[in-house]
Amino acid sequence: MNILLAEDDERLGKLMTHLLKKEFHHVDWVKNGKEALSYSSLSVYDVIILDWMIPGEDGLTVCKKLRSKGIKSGILMVTAKDAKKDIILGLDSGADDYIVKPFEIDEMLARIRAISRRKEKSFEESIAINDFTLNLHTHELTHKGVAIDLTKKEYQFLEILFRNCNQIVTREVLFERIWGFDTDVSDNALDALVKLVRKKIDHPGSPSLVQNVRGIGYKVRSSDVS
Incomplete structure (x- = not known):
């Protein structure tokens, strides 16, 4: 739960x-x-x-x-x-x-x-973006049906972006949500986490699912949106 x-x-x-x-x-x-x-x-x-x-x-x-x-x-x-x-x-x-x-x-x-x-289970079970599906209850990410192993923080990062698809999530919100208000982590921690996530989910020659909005934050963009 x-x-x-x-x-x-x-x-x-x-x-x-x-x-x-x-x-x-x-x-x-x-x-x-x-x-x-x-x-x-x-x-x-x-x-x-x-x-x-x-x-x-x-x-x-x-x-x-x-x-x-x-x-x-x-x-x-x-x-x-x-x-x-x-x-x-x-x-x-x-x-x-x-x-x-x-x-x-x-x-x-x-x-x-x-x-x-x-309680009625009327909320989402999963979120699908492009060929990726994030299961909100098992915390599993799959790409075309193939599971991708994620750490807790990697999952938290992707969940936030998937829930806010096509919207920029600021660095401040990501730090607060993943590490908490009072945790003393360096500003580079988020960039390091993004690098690890991209290494797991991106494919050579294809644009990254996770887009960097310089100086502001990150977002994921669905290919269904023009």
């Missing part, structure tokens, strides 16, 4: 991320409302776990914005608020379920499974 965790508590966030990954889920962990909205616009998540009191735009506001954008991911609201009116408010904002701190990890996992089962 692909999960987005929005939790600003460092200790709890690390613990939840570790335990979810132990259950073989892919987890992106963010620490404020702005990051949650940014990540959810660039990836498809089966479940989004939202802490009500995250900084910036709180979980309630983020939840409403996600639903207004048509995002159909399951949403689990996490909070210390346990009054009936708060629970109703959270559910009315678009959340699918609600869990009150402190909670047992087994209960959280059960609620995530329940949300995943009952």
Whole structure:
């Protein structure tokens, strides 16, 4: 399962991320409302776990914005608020379920499974561009049916570009999405990643699928667009 965790508590966030990954889920962990909205616009998540009191735009506001954008991911609201009116408010904002701190990890996992089962899988399973197909659930890239092995960061890079086909994705967005806000990586890290991706997917004599927009970022362009 692909999960987005929005939790600003460092200790709890690390613990939840570790335990979810132990259950073989892919987890992106963010620490404020702005990051949650940014990540959810660039990836498809089966479940989004939202802490009500995250900084910036709180979980309630983020939840409403996600639903207004048509995002159909399951949403689990996490909070210390346990009054009936708060629970109703959270559910009315678009959340699918609600869990009150402190909670047992087994209960959280059960609620995530329940949300995943009952949500309609109406979002994309894969994205096809030219002769490439990127499976959003198995994280597999194929070219004319032949699988291309990708590392986690290579997949993340291509997923962002595939989702924004024919649009420029800035270097800033790519750094934030792949390495995170607080990671100290050199500016050359992105260029090195692009070089590795091109080595795997490009063919001699053919233009690269990944196009460099000098000084701005990268994009992929579908041959179906004139």
